[in-house]
Amino acid sequence: MKSTAPSRAQRLAYNEPTWLDALAAWLLALLWILPLAYAVWTAFHPSEYSTRxxxxxxxxxxxxxxxxxxxxFARYFLNTTALVLMILAAQxxxxxxxxxAFARYEFRGRNVAFALVLVQLMVMPDILVVENYKTMARLGLVDTLLxxxxxxxxxxxxxxxxxxxxLGxxxxxxxxxxxxxxxxxxxxxxxxxxxxxxxxxxxxxVSVSFHWNNFLWPLIVTNSVNARPLTVGLQVFSSVDQGVDWSIITAATLMTSAPLLVAFLLFQRQFVQSFMRAGIK
Known part of the structure; x- marks a missing residue:
């Protein structure tokens, strides 16, 4: 009797995962979980157990x-929360x-303007750090959340x-x-x-995750605790004068990343469904 099991070509055509896909997923998950497991172990044990x-x-x-x-940390959490919510609301x-306007209005130069918007996707934010800092300095906004x-x-x-x-x-x-x-x-x-x-x-x-973890631009444009977010505040734990205590560093890192991790664990189904419906690959 001829087998009715789908061939490999048919499985690929219908995007059915193969054992290679599953193996790759498990390897990626292992690479992701190992640093987190080390951070959890080190944070919840005395410093002498950070290396064994x-x-x-x-x-x-x-x-x-x-x-x-x-x-x-209370101030850092407040600054970071206010920052990500402010950016998200404006965006x-x-x-x-x-x-x-781009989807429903006809105006001269619409396609050119939208092409310029798409060009921005290819520009790394780090390239604009110097010019952005000069602009903030002219506006008198340095060392502020704005x-x-x-x-x-x-x-x-x-x-x-x-x-x-x-458009749809x-x-x-x-x-x-x-x-x-x-x-x-x-x-x-x-x-x-x-x-x-x-x-x-x-x-x-995407926006909240990126700006919660953003480091370079906040580091450059802030000088005091009043405006620093969590990521910049973490650098105090790697001071050369005080030495490096991995137990405290990992504890501070877990406190910083805990809100995002908890949110993902609680709403992971909604996360996946939102990305699938939005067509993000």
């Missing part, structure tokens, strides 16, 4: 207490308006995603809304924004 593994090693929370006392508002967030208020990535989503909305919905007396902004808010919720969720995850 013993099942009988005592557990302790002293490293977290010392790390919290060594730096103003969503500005990107929504820009994407709606100076950290202002260069990121407009997101080419968000504009691209939302434009592609808005039938124009008949616009006409029906106009018949009901809705204006352009009402149509945008009541028709387009609800249909793009998966895209907003997916982009919000």
């Amino acid at each position: 593994f013993e099942l009988s090693a005592p557990l302790t929370l002293e490293n977290f207490s010392r790390a919290w006392q060594a730096a103003p 969503l508002v500005l990107s929504t308006l820009a994407a709606y 100076a950290i967030g202002l260069p990121y208020f407009a997101s080419a990535f968000a504009i691209f995603l939302l434009r592609q989503t808005f 909305v039938p124009k008949e919905l616009d006409e029906a809304a106009r018949v009901e007396g809705a204006g352009p902004l009402q149509i945008l808010w009541r028709v387009y924004v609800p249909l793009a919720r998966p895209v907003y969720t997916a982009f919000a995850l």
